[in-house]
Amino acid sequence: MTGGGHGIGRALCHRLRKENCDIVVADIEETAAKKVAETVDGRAFALDVGNETELSEFVNQVEQEIGPIDLFVSNAGVGFGDAVTGAASKQGGQVACDDRWEACWRVNVMAHVYAARELVPRMRERGGGYLVNVASAAGLLSQIGDAAYSATKHAAVAFAESLAITHGEQGIHVSVVCPQAVATRMIGIEDDSDLREGGFGGNDVDGILSPEAVAECIVAGIDERRFLILPHSPVATYFQRKANDHDRWISGMQRFQRKLSEKKA
Numbered sequence: 001m002t003g004g005g006h007g008i009g010r011a012l013c014h015r016l017r018k019e020n021c022d023i024v025v026a027d028i029e030e031t032a033a034k035k036v037a038e039t040v041d042g043r044a045f046a047l048d049v050g051n052e053t054e055l056s057e058f059v060n061q062v063e064q065e066i067g068p069i070d071l072f073v074s075n076a077g078v079g080f081g082d083a084v085t086g087a088a089s090k091q092g093g094q095v096a097c098d099d100r101w102e103a104c105w106r107v108n109v110m111a112h113v114y115a116a117r118e119l120v121p122r123m124r125e126r127g128g129g130y131l132v133n134v135a136s137a138a139g140l141l142s143q144i145g146d147a148a149y150s151a152t153k154h155a156a157v158a159f160a161e162s163l164a165i166t167h168g169e170q171g172i173h174v175s176v177v178c179p180q181a182v183a184t185r186m187i188g189i190e191d192d193s194d195l196r197e198g199g200f201g202g203n204d205v206d207g208i209l210s211p212e213a214v215a216e217c218i219v220a221g222i223d224e225r226r227f228l229i230l231p232h233s234p235v236a237t238y239f240q241r242k243a244n245d246h247d248r249w250i251s252g253m254q255r256f257q258r259k260l261s262e263k264k265a
């Protein structure tokens with residue numbers, strides 16, 4: 001499990017443990033990975049998924065010391081938001097613009113490519129395996145206010161499609177997970193905030209789900225060998241509407257963006 005130290009990854013570690021899986025928690029934040037590993041009787045690794053050498057050594061070490069990886073979840077992801085001047089801006093916010101694009105590209109896309117390069121040949125040799133790639137509804141629709149996140153999550157969905165098409169008949173199962181808002185640090189909700197008291201840290205994003213609910217959906221999707229896992233069911237309808245009339249969908253998104261900026265002003 002990459003990015004298993006927090007949020008969706010952590011919840012999925014807990015949920016998969018209930019299925020009696022042996023869990024390996026990998027995260028760029030080693031302390032967080034260790035904390036989760038302790039709770040699932042698993043092993044923790046410090047890993048930057050955007051670094052191919054590190055990822056390859058990680059897979060090697062896990063397979064040598066623990067055993068063959070049957071299910072690999074590429075869950076780590078990053079997003080930074082556009083600068084106020086929008087999608088075409090050269091300016092950065094807290095992180096310089098090109099650094100934001102580069103980080104999104106490495107973590108949201110290349111990490112999935114690196115994992116597949118390392119694991120597909122091993123899984124094929126063993127007669128099969130399962131890759132779960134966590135993308136986002138932003139990879140099917142778009143995230144207003146984050147061009148780099150939207151573009152790279154689209155790429156992540158497209159890469160998962162390629163994997164499924166090319167390697168499905170070789171026994172490699174692929175699922176891509178496309179949630180909308182989930183109550184994690186990614187949308188400004190600190191770990192273990194007031195989530196358990198029924199609130200979401202004051203965040204009022206529509207239809208927000210808990211990471212535990214998303215983990216439940218992912219496990220159900222894996223059980224059914226579903227390619228596209230949509231924890232928020234309306235995403236399927238939005239995606240169909242977009243496919244039916246792309247121009248109309250863009251107009252709708254422009255109206256939505258206007259509404260959001262009026263709310264902020």
Ligand SMILES: NC(=O)c1ccc[n+]([C@@H]2O[C@H](COP(=O)([O-])OP(=O)(O)OC[C@H]3O[C@@H](n4cnc5c(N)ncnc54)[C@H](O)[C@@H]3O)[C@@H](O)[C@H]2O)c1
Pocket residue numbers: 002003004005006007008009026027028029032047048049050075076077078107134135136137178179180181182183184185186187
């Ligand atoms: N929270 C949402 O609203 C939401 C919606 C759709 C998709 N997602 C996706 O879900 C996935 C999990 O995000 P989350 O919401 O749980 O956020 P999160 O910030 O709680 O967790 C992300 C985890 O990834 C780790 N990470 C970041 N960069 C890494 C790197 N280079 N190498 C290894 N680990 C790294 C972080 O330390 C963290 O533990 C991401 O891919 C995200 O894009 C989140």
